[in-house]
Amino acid sequence: MDRSKVFRVSSLLGAETVISFLIASFLIGIAPGPDNLFVLTQSVLHGRAAGLWVTLGLCTGLLVHTAAVVLGVAAIVQASPLAFSILKFAGAGYLVYLAWNAFVSQPRELAEDDSGNSMEALKLYRRGIIMNVTNPKVSMFFLAFLPQFVDPAKELAALQTISLGALFMLMTLVVFGGVAMMAGHLGRLLKRSPRAQVLMNRLAGIVFLGLAAKIATSGIG
Numbered sequence: 001m002d003r004s005k006v007f008r009v010s011s012l013l014g015a016e017t018v019i020s021f022l023i024a025s026f027l028i029g030i031a032p033g034p035d036n037l038f039v040l041t042q043s044v045l046h047g048r049a050a051g052l053w054v055t056l057g058l059c060t061g062l063l064v065h066t067a068a069v070v071l072g073v074a075a076i077v078q079a080s081p082l083a084f085s086i087l088k089f090a091g092a093g094y095l096v097y098l099a100w101n102a103f104v105s106q107p108r109e110l111a112e113d114d115s116g117n118s119m120e121a122l123k124l125y126r127r128g129i130i131m132n133v134t135n136p137k138v139s140m141f142f143l144a145f146l147p148q149f150v151d152p153a154k155e156l157a158a159l160q161t162i163s164l165g166a167l168f169m170l171m172t173l174v175v176f177g178g179v180a181m182m183a184g185h186l187g188r189l190l191k192r193s194p195r196a197q198v199l200m201n202r203l204a205g206i207v208f209l210g211l212a213a214k215i216a217t218s219g220i221g
Contacts, residue, residue, distance in 0.1 A: 018167065021149045025168045029175035034211045035138075038131055039176045040183045041204040042124070045102070048184020053121050055176040057128020059169045064133050065142045066165030070158050084136050091134030092216035098127075099208035102201050135215060 029036065035058050043051030132138060142165070150160045187200070 017149050021164060021167055022171055024145075025171035026175060029172055034135060034215065035132065035172075036176055036179055037207060037211065038128075039179050041207050042127075043180040043183035044187040044200055045204055046124070047187060048180050049121075050124050051180025051184055052177060053124035054128040054131075055173060055180055057125040057130075058132045058176065059128075059173050060125075061129045061132025061138070062142075062165060062169045062172065065139050066146075066162060066168075068139055069142050069146055069165070070161050088134075088136050088215050091131070091136070092212040094130055094134060095208045095212035095215065099205040099212065102205035102208060105201050137215070 039051050039054055039058070042054045146161050146164045146168075149164055150157050
């Protein structure tokens, strides 16, 4: 983000608000949660490039959640137990699917990092989007978190919200990108052993199942 853009955002939100929001976003990003654990497991299993593509997908999903807050869709989901349940079970089901793939994968498959392939990159990017969009807790979080930094006394509240969403995406990209880089390096070391590859796969499957259970049993509140 260049200086002119920073100045425009600071003018819209206020420099103190921007700094406070970025600090809060950083702390939220490093706190263990479904998204950063997802980036961690994908990076260890498939390499840092895979983790970066998943991170880009997750950030794209944040665009959807930001738009939902601006348009009031998140409030509708929060008020509708059925809509919330549909989203959360779709997300949980997708994680169960990923867990199954992890359990049945073979060491040779894990040793091959083809995330540089355009089709594989698109698959990983799409995986990140689905993971983020189908987690209704992210919508609820955005609905509760973003308005806390919007100044109703200023004009263009919607634009303030969009700017906050963009800042959150930027911080997510930085934090999750760092997770992908470090986890990818660890994965390369572990992949030297077929037994370690199998262990990584099993652990990833357990993590996915745990995340699925957490999402499936979550409530609106």
